Amino acid sequence: MSDDLSRPDACLDDAEFEALARGDLAPVALERLRAQVQAVLDDPADGVSHEAVWSHLEQRMKRASRAA
Numbered sequence: 001m002s003d004d005l006s007r008p009d010a011c012l013d014d015a016e017f018e019a020l021a022r023g024d025l026a027p028v029a030l031e032r033l034r035a036q037v038q039a040v041l042d043d044p045a046d047g048v049s050h051e052a053v054w055s056h057l058e059q060r061m062k063r064a065s066r067a068a
Contacts, residue, residue: 011036018064 011032
């Protein structure tokens with residue numbers, strides 16, 4: 001897992017992201033994701049832009065579909 005917390009998906013590695021897409025994310029990873037989302041809700045100015053999140057999500061979904 002990367003330590004770069006500026007990435008939109010920093011709290012999930014690729015395997016966890018794929019599990020999230022399947023609806024099968026482990027409780028520990030889900031809690032990390034919830035904490036990151038809550039942190040952005042608490043301080044929106046400190047979060048990443050919607051465009052950055054969407055762009056990165058599209059890239060990961062394309063990679064996942066090619067791997068499938």
